[in-house]
Each structure stands twice: as structure tokens, then as C-alpha cells.
Amino acid sequence: MHLQDVSGERRQAQIQQTFRVLGNNLISAVTTNEVATHMLNAADELFQWGCAFIDLYSQETDKFESLLTIDEVDGKRVVFKPQYEQLVPGSKTQRALEEGAFLILREPDVSVPATSIVSFGNDRPSASLMYVPMRRGSHNVGVMSIQSYRYDAYTDADLSLLQELADYCSTSFERANAESKAAQAEAVLLENQKRFDLVMRASNDSVYDYNILTGDIWWNQNARQSFSTGETDDWNRVWWLAQIHPDDREQINLELTNAMEQTAQSWSGEYRFRKAQGSYGNFLDRGYISYENGRAVRMIGTLMDITARKQAEEQLRHGAYHDALTGLPNRAMLIEEVNRSLARTQRRQDFNIGLLFLDLDRFKMVNDSLGHAAGDELLVLVAHAIKECVRPSDLVGRLGGDEFTVLLDDLADEQDAIAVAERILRRLQMPFNIQKNDVFTGTSIGIALSSSRYTTADEMLRDADTAMYRAKVAGKGRFEIFDLGMHAKVVYGLQTENDLRRAIQAEQFVLHYQPLLNLPTRQIIGFEALIRWNHPERGLLPPSEFIDTAEETGLISAIGEWVLRTACTEALQWETPANGKPLEISVNVSARQFAEASFVDAVETILQETGLAPNRLNLEITESLLVEASTQRTTDFHRLKAIGINFHLDDFGTGYSSLSYLHKYPIDVLKIDRSFIARFDKEID
CATH class of the missing domain: 3.30.450.20 (PAS domain)
Structure with a gap:
């Protein structure tokens, strides 16, 4: 055998081994940067480059994005991140994209214009340059360039091999850019098939x-x-x-x-x-x-x-459809299975399914007190507990966070779904031993049944979620079955939220004033500001029609600030009574509004801008605000009290009714609810 034959066989063996290693590495590559790194490592094995880069091309913006650029600086390789603008006519990258691969071999005695130097870490030009396009069918993926500071470093055969390498890896970039894990898994399957076909030819x-x-x-x-x-x-x-x-x-x-x-x-x-x-x-x-x-x-x-x-394909397929922590099916798999079951309900009138949506109670408390590791352990134990409560044919899944689902197939009637929900509620009321602690949690469950004739899994999941929220609002640790009234309420809430946002911009709110009386003298000592919404279509609306939505969406802060500013401004226009004491103005403040970090500053700014004396302003609060008060909130109480603002505790006796709060917080006036007084009469009897 000739020496040339031996050298050729060694080169072929090197190529085959490089492609094998590259193929294995690309299987586990998740990001485009990982793909590019493996690609340049393979190119280095084959060509020993000094400077190299991979640019991705965007059809939408007509721009190149530098994915990975490496050059030599003081004998060491350094990664650079150049910023590219739109394609420059006549540039080498554009030429590679439009015309295909090309090789540049510069002469040693020919000077190179500074504008032609493409190295990033030093001022010396590359002597040997290869540019190849990366394509997937007719779609341009990008351009790869391998360069050497040695003269005559590359040949036409090297250029062909580099193009083969670029073609080999092009699909990996698209797979890494896939929008979902399921799409990525499918792309990897196709990519692996083609990749291993190529490797097999050389093997x-x-x-x-x-x-x-x-x-x-x-x-x-x-x-x-x-x-x-x-x-x-x-x-x-x-x-x-x-x-x-x-x-x-x-x-x-x-x-x-x-x-x-x-x-x-x-x-x-x-x-x-x-x-x-x-x-x-x-x-x-x-x-x-x-x-x-x-x-x-x-x-x-x-x-x-x-x-x-x-095995790798199976791992990818499993990862795309299963939750990494609990091993349960994830949202993607749940959607597929629910759609498959719904299609079966269309074919068989006697086939019914149910979907349970579970949200754990007090899960955040476990995370905050014992740490995220304990929270993860709780989620795993809950997953096992739920599976113990259902049939082997039922599908238990995790959507993320502390949300779980159960797909129940072939139900006789809604009682079957209720029985499963009750078993789960009882099981999750039992303690879980975590880090030598008995941890108690619970769950709220929403149930959606196929008797509502759903056509898509998203619809059924949405309604089960709505029913779960209703259960949580009703007191937690219970279940609710979805009905159309729940959906109507959700739609109404969304519409109200949208209208509220427009109302804030359009200043559709007005204030009505309720007089405050000094009972012994029968004199008016001030007024309480009551907000009304002058809705362009529904007329004048009381707070009960929109305040809950404002609280849930956080719009209460903007609305509350408008009420405070308007009330202070209008109070200045009131005439002073004959007794010479200016009239007070009372404004309701919600717990969420008071919790805003900027609340105290906003109150002080409004008083300064309107000129209202602080001792004329009464802020009306509820017991819930006191119970939930943090150290910062207590500081805010005393800060507002220090400038002269009065605090009125509204509806005292309807909530926690603890007199200890009156010692802790600077409350000036109690507005006692009638139900609280009525309880005294009953207890005396």
C-alpha cells in the first residue's frame, strides 16, 4: 500500500470520527450557541483555523446576527460579539449567501486594504479564508467562515468538506430555535435521521x-x-x-x-x-x-x-411531554390527550370525560418557610398522592407551579368526577413529612365535564380553571363544577377591566358626598367621598359593580389616587360652618392601595398640591388592612399620623374584631357595624 493511500485512509478515518462526535454532541445541544460551538470544534479538528465565525441570517430584518466569533489574541482564542447592520452589497457574507461557497488564498507579498481585514482580535489579515452558506432547503440559515493566518492553508477539497459540515449542522440551528419542546423534539427526530444517514455512509x-x-x-x-x-x-x-x-x-x-x-x-x-x-x-x-x-x-x-x-430520541420525546420534576405528563401532553378524548366523545354519545384542575393551598407558605427544595419535595409527594386517588387509566398531569390536572375518561355521570375530587381533597388534607416536618397543604379543585360539549382542550382547561378559582374564592379546600354562569362572570370581569382602564383615561368617575353628623349637636362636621362610575353605556354605577375588579387587577391604586385628589380639591371649595371649624373629608382606602410603596408619598404630594390641611383628611380603612399589616405598613401608619391625618376604622366587628389593634395603630374613630352590637345582645341573653 502506498504512503499516499495510508494518509488518505487516516484523513477519512479522522473525518468519520469527527462527524460521529459532532453528531452525538448535536443530539444534546439545546441552544444555537451550543450548536455553533460544537460546529466550530469539529471544524478545528478538520482544518485548524485561526479565526472563525458563524452568523445567522434573518429573512425578516435582512440582517446578520453574530452567533459565535472567535479570533486569536496574544496566542489565545477569544470570543467576540460584533454588531451587524443590514447586508452590505458586495460583502463576503452576502456573496456566500447569494452565490455559494468560495475560497480566498491571498498572496504573501500583496498588501490587504484595512477594510478587507475580517479578524476581530488583531490587525493582521487572514491569509486563507473559506466562506460557506448554511441552508435548509431554500431557506437561508446563515454563513460560516473558517480562516487561517497561514498561506495556502486550505484547498478546494477542504471547501467542499466545510460545506458538507455546514449542511450537516443547518437543521440543528432550526431545531434549537423551535418555539416549543414538542416542536423541538420533532425537529430533532428528523435531524437525527438525516444526521445518522450521513454518518452511516462513512461508516x-x-x-x-x-x-x-x-x-x-x-x-x-x-x-x-x-x-x-x-x-x-x-x-x-x-x-x-x-x-x-x-x-x-x-x-x-x-x-x-x-x-x-x-x-x-x-x-x-x-x-x-x-x-x-x-x-x-x-x-x-x-x-x-x-x-x-x-x-x-x-x-x-x-x-x-x-x-x-x-434512546436519545425517546428521552427527547419523553422530555417534551413530561414534567422534569414530578415525571407527570405536562401541558403539551395533556392538551393532546384531552383533544383525543374530546374527539371520542363526538363519536360516542355515551362516552363522557371530566377534567379536574387543582391548585394547592398554602404552597407559597411552604416555599417561603422551608425553602424551594422543600417545595419541590412537596410537589413530588402531592403528585404521588393524587395518582393514588385515581384509576390507572386516568391521566394525572402537572401544568407548572403548584397546578395539577386529572383527566378522567369514560365517566358514567358527574358523580364519578365528584367522587374522585372528594378522594383527592381528603388525601391532600393529610400531612406530608418533609425535612422531618409535618407539612399541611390542601387544594381547591375545579371540574369541567364534557357534557358541556367542548370542541377543544383549551376550552375545557379554561373552564376547569375558572371553576377552581371559584372554589378558592369560596373558602379553599373544596371543589366546584363549572357552569355557564361562571364563564359569563369571567367574561363580564374582563369587559369591566377593559372599561375601567378606559374610564381612568377618560375621567368617567364622579364623587358623591355623604354628610358626617355630630349626633349630640346635629351639626354636619364633614363629608365622606363616595365614588360612582358614569359608564357611557350602563349609566351611573355604584362601587359594588366595579371595585372588586379594580382590586383584582391593581387598578384600585390609580382610581384611589384620583378619588383622594378630587376629594381634597373639592373640599377646599366648601364654606366653613358658623362654628369656624373647617369641614372634614373622609376617603376610603383599600388594603391593596395602602400596600403600594408609593402610597404615603402620593398622599403627601396631593396635600401639598391641593393645599388641604392634613387634619381635615380622614382615611377610612378596614380591619383586613390591620391584620395584614407588615412592619413597613406600621411605619406608614405612624408617618401619616405624624403629619396630622386622621384614621377611621370602618365596619369594625365584621372581621377579626380584635381590640388589640386599637393599641397598635393610631385609630381616631371606630365605625362599628350593627352586627357587632347585635351579638352583644344575644350573648347577654
Whole structure:
């Protein structure tokens, strides 16, 4: 054998090994940067570059984005991130994109204009440059460039190999940019198929020569070592079929026979094949068929072990449809399964399904007190507990956070769903032992039933979520079954929110004033500001029609500030009574509004801008605000009190009714609810 032949074989072996390593690395690559890194590492193995970059092209913006750029600085490789504008006519990157791969070999004695120097870490120009486009079909993915500071470093053969490398990796960039895990998994499956096809062409690990007329099969040494049973192997068609897994044998034999009858030039098939140690592996069989007078006479091919690829594909498929923490099906799988079950309800009138939406109670408290590790452990234990409460055929999933779902198939009636919900409620009321602590949680459950004739999983999930929210509002630790009234209320709430946002901008609110009397003297000492909404379509609305929505959406802060400013401004216009004491103005403040970090500053600013004396302003609060008061909120109380503002505690006795709050907070006036007084009469009796 000539030295040149040996060198060529070594180069071919290097190429095959580089592509094998690259293929394995790309399977686990998640981001485009990881793909680019593996790609440049492979190129370095093949070409020993000094400067290299990969740019991605955007069809929408007509711009290049520098994905990965590496250059030498003081003998070390450094990553750079240049900023590119729109395509520059005549640039090398544009040329590669429009015309294809090209090679530049500069002469040693020819000076290079500064504008042509593409290196990023130093001022010396590259001597040998290769540019290749990356495409997926007709779609431009980007451009890859490998450059050397050595003269005549690359050849046309190197340029072709670099283009093959770019083509090999192009699909990986699209897969890394996929919008969902499910889409990524599907892209990886297609990418892996093409990738391993390319690697298989360069591999001769297991090669066979099948004489179709005699049935004899010649196998190379590697194949004999991999598949020999240690007995007397005949290595013919009968032996080959016997090594194929029984579940695959008939189908593979039929496919190969059909291919020969149709005079196909090539054939490929995947099947499980028995290895020398007796276990089965997954193999890709690819052969090229020769014919004489229309009759198949010979097939030469390779048998490639794709067991690792199959396992990787299964891991990707599992990861795309399962929650990493609990191992439960995730949202993507739930949507697919619910849609499949809903389609079945359309075909069978007697087939009904139910969807339970669970949201854990007090989960945040566990996270905040014991830490996120304890929270994760609780989620895993809850997942197991829920599965214990359902049938093996039911699907328990996790949507994320502390939200779980249960898909119940083939229900007799709604009582079946209720029974499952009650079992789950009872089970989750029991303590979970976490970090040697008994942790108590619970859940609120919403139930949606297919009797409402859903057409999509999103609709059913939305309504189950709505019912769960209703259960949580009603007191937690319970379930609610969705009805159309719930949906109407949600739609009404969304419409009210949108109208409220417009009302704030359009100043559609007005204030009505209720007089405050000094009972012994029967004199008016001030007024309480009561907000009304002058809705352009629904007329004048009381607070009960919109305050809850304002609280839930956070709009209460903007509305509350408007009320305070308007009330202070209008109070200045009131005449002073005969007794000479200016009239007071009382303004209601919600707990959420008071909790805003800017609340105290806003009050002080409004008083300064309007000129209202602080001692004329009464802020009316509720008991819930006192119970939830933090250290900061207590500070805010005393800060406002210090400038002269009065505090009125509204509806005292309807909530927690603890007199201890009156010692802790500077309350000036109690507005006692009648129900609180009525309880005294009953207790005395």
C-alpha cells in the first residue's frame, strides 16, 4: 500500500470520527450557541483555523446576527460579539449567501486594504479564508467562515468538506430555535435521521454482501464479531431472519421482498437485531440492490447500530411531554390527550370525560418557610398522592407551579368526577413529612365535564380553571363544577377591566358626598367621598359593580389616587360652618392601595398640591388592612399620623374584631357595624 493511500485512509478515518462526535454532541445541544460551538470544534479538528465565525441570517430584518466569533489574541482564542447592520452589497457574507461557497488564498507579498481585514482580535489579515452558506432547503440559515493566518492553508477539497459540515449542522440551528419542546423534539427526530444517514455512509462497521440468488451473505469481520453466537453460523438469509426480533421479522421480510419486486435501487429498514451476547439492539439496515434482466441478484449494504440514537430520541420525546420534576405528563401532553378524548366523545354519545384542575393551598407558605427544595419535595409527594386517588387509566398531569390536572375518561355521570375530587381533597388534607416536618397543604379543585360539549382542550382547561378559582374564592379546600354562569362572570370581569382602564383615561368617575353628623349637636362636621362610575353605556354605577375588579387587577391604586385628589380639591371649595371649624373629608382606602410603596408619598404630594390641611383628611380603612399589616405598613401608619391625618376604622366587628389593634395603630374613630352590637345582645341573653 502506498504512503499516499495510508494518509488518505487516516484523513477519512479522522473525518468519520469527527462527524460521529459532532453528531452525538448535536443530539444534546439545546441552544444555537451550543450548536455553533460544537460546529466550530469539529471544524478545528478538520482544518485548524485561526479565526472563525458563524452568523445567522434573518429573512425578516435582512440582517446578520453574530452567533459565535472567535479570533486569536496574544496566542489565545477569544470570543467576540460584533454588531451587524443590514447586508452590505458586495460583502463576503452576502456573496456566500447569494452565490455559494468560495475560497480566498491571498498572496504573501500583496498588501490587504484595512477594510478587507475580517479578524476581530488583531490587525493582521487572514491569509486563507473559506466562506460557506448554511441552508435548509431554500431557506437561508446563515454563513460560516473558517480562516487561517497561514498561506495556502486550505484547498478546494477542504471547501467542499466545510460545506458538507455546514449542511450537516443547518437543521440543528432550526431545531434549537423551535418555539416549543414538542416542536423541538420533532425537529430533532428528523435531524437525527438525516444526521445518522450521513454518518452511516462513512461508516463500514458492519458491511454485508447478500447474494440474493443463493441466499448466502458475506459479512465483514466487525459484523461477525458483533453478531456471532459462538456456534456454527451459516451467515445466510435464514440466519439473518432468525436474528431479527420476532415482532419485526415478518414486516422487514415483506418490505425487502416488495422493494425487490418493484426493482427499487435501494432499501432501508429499522429493526431490532440480536447481538453476540444475546440482547437485541436497534439497527438501521441500508442496502443497494443490483438487478440482471429485471431480477434482483445482489444487495450490498451496511448495518448500523442506532440503539443510542433511539434512546436519545425517546428521552427527547419523553422530555417534551413530561414534567422534569414530578415525571407527570405536562401541558403539551395533556392538551393532546384531552383533544383525543374530546374527539371520542363526538363519536360516542355515551362516552363522557371530566377534567379536574387543582391548585394547592398554602404552597407559597411552604416555599417561603422551608425553602424551594422543600417545595419541590412537596410537589413530588402531592403528585404521588393524587395518582393514588385515581384509576390507572386516568391521566394525572402537572401544568407548572403548584397546578395539577386529572383527566378522567369514560365517566358514567358527574358523580364519578365528584367522587374522585372528594378522594383527592381528603388525601391532600393529610400531612406530608418533609425535612422531618409535618407539612399541611390542601387544594381547591375545579371540574369541567364534557357534557358541556367542548370542541377543544383549551376550552375545557379554561373552564376547569375558572371553576377552581371559584372554589378558592369560596373558602379553599373544596371543589366546584363549572357552569355557564361562571364563564359569563369571567367574561363580564374582563369587559369591566377593559372599561375601567378606559374610564381612568377618560375621567368617567364622579364623587358623591355623604354628610358626617355630630349626633349630640346635629351639626354636619364633614363629608365622606363616595365614588360612582358614569359608564357611557350602563349609566351611573355604584362601587359594588366595579371595585372588586379594580382590586383584582391593581387598578384600585390609580382610581384611589384620583378619588383622594378630587376629594381634597373639592373640599377646599366648601364654606366653613358658623362654628369656624373647617369641614372634614373622609376617603376610603383599600388594603391593596395602602400596600403600594408609593402610597404615603402620593398622599403627601396631593396635600401639598391641593393645599388641604392634613387634619381635615380622614382615611377610612378596614380591619383586613390591620391584620395584614407588615412592619413597613406600621411605619406608614405612624408617618401619616405624624403629619396630622386622621384614621377611621370602618365596619369594625365584621372581621377579626380584635381590640388589640386599637393599641397598635393610631385609630381616631371606630365605625362599628350593627352586627357587632347585635351579638352583644344575644350573648347577654
